[in-house]
Amino acid sequence: MKVSKSRRLFLTGAATFLALPFLPSAVWTRRAAASNCASPRRFMAWMVPNGMVMNNWTPTTTGKDWKMTPILAPLEPLRKKIMVLTGLDNQKTAVPGRPPGDHGAGTGMLLNMIPVNGHTKDRNRTSIDQVLLPALNSAECGTPSLPSLNIGLQGDNGLCDRTSCDFSRAISWIQGRPQPNIYDPRALFDRMFTGIGDDDGMSRDESARRRAEHKSVLDAVLNDINSLNVKLSAGDRLKLDEYATSLRELEERIDNTGTGVECKVPARPAASPPLNQERGITPSTIVERHTAIFVELMALAFTCDITRSITFMLGNGTSNNDFEFLIGRSTPHHGTSHHQNDKRKLEALTNIDTWEIEQVAKLLGKLDAATDADGSTVLDNTTFYMSSDVADGDSHNHWDMPVLVAGGAGGKLRIDGRHVNYTPDLKFPRGLVGERSDVHTGRVLISILQAHGIMVDTFGEAKGGPLPELMQG
Structure with a gap:
């Protein structure tokens, strides 16, 4: 993958393109031209709503030899490529005065560190995923087909927490403009593999007719795949076959979530059954199926x-995703997060939090199993950042935040399995709400920016430069 798009292997047909995994024996690169290009670096921000059950999240010791907690346990196979940060604080940024609701405030500033209160029209609100684009999509390595993707599970339903719904529904921003999420798996599939999207300037009927003309992505490029196979080594033929099979199976699963059962890209069905707009409840079946x-x-x-x-x-x-599939009874997340120390609710929340981290572990595991051109893994060249709108769902505090980083920015960040605690006076067994610290959560984002060559010491209202514990050298 260390070649530019113009030198990268694509299969095309019927207005469809398919980017392939790295196949060394294909020899399509102009190696001399690409010799100065390292494997591309990537960034992902993952928001979990309603905080965490922090006493079941926080490791009790620091360093590398900490014992996995109930919620973090799914990450054990990836321990050496993650880092848990305890005691980070963005309370004054999220709630600088009389705020909107805490969920809207915490979500609105999550990746930009600019308060919602008093800044609803602030054109300086640009999130880190967008600030990083010049470093990620460098001319040296070529640019990918899509500059960025913004994805959400819940869609435009839900409560808006006494402020513009934009601040609850988006975490990606460009100069004060929210970047809408794709929340239909089929729409995301189309955007990635067929070049069709909702913003093509076509009416819904026109878009539906265009989709109806498209065969399966794999059908459209079948001749090219057959032609390529004869040029590949036995190992690469196996890799290409496995890739094609997995894509076919995924396409069928997406088709089966709607009205169609054939392996095609038909007119896109509704993303989900009608949602309860007043309470913003996402049906359990959608949460389980679409997340996967x-x-x-x-x-x-x-x-x-x-x-x-x-x-x-x-x-x-203010997410009210329903976790009936996990708990065995209807369990809207936001309502349950107002636990009031109820043991039954805290047990359900711990199960929800653990499931959320299981999904993170699945994603990171897939990235770590994929090899880049230089022999490192895709995860090695990815910077993954996860946090939430609040810390404890009942208290709505914006300190003692749950923060997880993974990957390593192509070796520019020191993510090596440690737990770092910025509140050394935190006592164990700890409470649901921890101690305050003077370390701003935004310093993690400053560290990520500097690791990508964007040498800033502030980001939004976050000051203090990068966190030394995260930086190499």
Whole structure:
């Protein structure tokens, strides 16, 4: 994958393009021209809504030898490529005065560190995923087909928390403009693999007719795949066959979430059954099914160099995703997060939080299993950042934040399995709400920016420069 788009292997047919994984024996690169190009770097921000059960999240010791907690346990196979940061604080940025609701405030500033209160029209609000684009999509390595992707599970339903709904429904911003999420798996598939999207300037009917003309992505490029196969080594033929099979299976799963059952790209059905707009409840079946598909598509988007920047919202601010599939009874997330120390609710929340981290682990595992051109993994060349709108869902505090980073920015960040605690006076067993610290959460974002060559010491209202614990050298 260390070649530019013009030198990258694509299969095309019927107005469809398909970017392929790295196949050394294909020899389509102009190696001399590409010799100065390292494997591309990527960035992903993943928002989990409603905070975490922090006493079941926080490791009790620091360094590398900490014991996995119940919520973080799914990440054990990836321990050496993650980092848990405890005690980060963005309370004054999220709630500088009389704020909107805490969920809308925490979501609105998540990736830009600019308050919502008093800044609803602030043109300086540009999120880190967009600030990073010049470094990620460099001319040296060529540009991917999509500059960035913004994806959300919940869509435009949900509560807006006493401010513009934009601040609860988007975490990606460009100069004060929210970047809308794609929340239909089929729309995301179309955007990635067929070049069809909702913003093509076509009416819905025109777009539907155009989709109806398209055969399966794999059908459209079948002749090219057969032609390529004869040029590949046995190992690469196997890799290409496995890739094609997985894409076919994924396409069928997406078709089966709607009205069609054939392996085609038909007119896109509704994303989900009608949602309860007043309470913003996302049906349990949507949460379970769509999350799995999004994880696979996001992994493909990075592995196939379709994009190098992704934001993903597992729920909006004030998310009421229903976890009946997990808990065994209807369990809207936001209502449950107002736990009031109820043991039954805290147990359900811990199960929800653990499931959320399982999805993170699946995504990171897929990236770590994919190899870049220089022999490192896609995860090695990815910077992954996860946090939430609040810390504890009942208290709505914006300190003691749950923060997880993974990957390594192509070796520019020191993410090596450590737990770093910025509140050394935190006592164990700890409470649901931890101690305050003077370390701003935004310093993680400053560290990521500097690791990508953007040498700033402030970002939004975050000051203090990068975190030394994250930086190499």
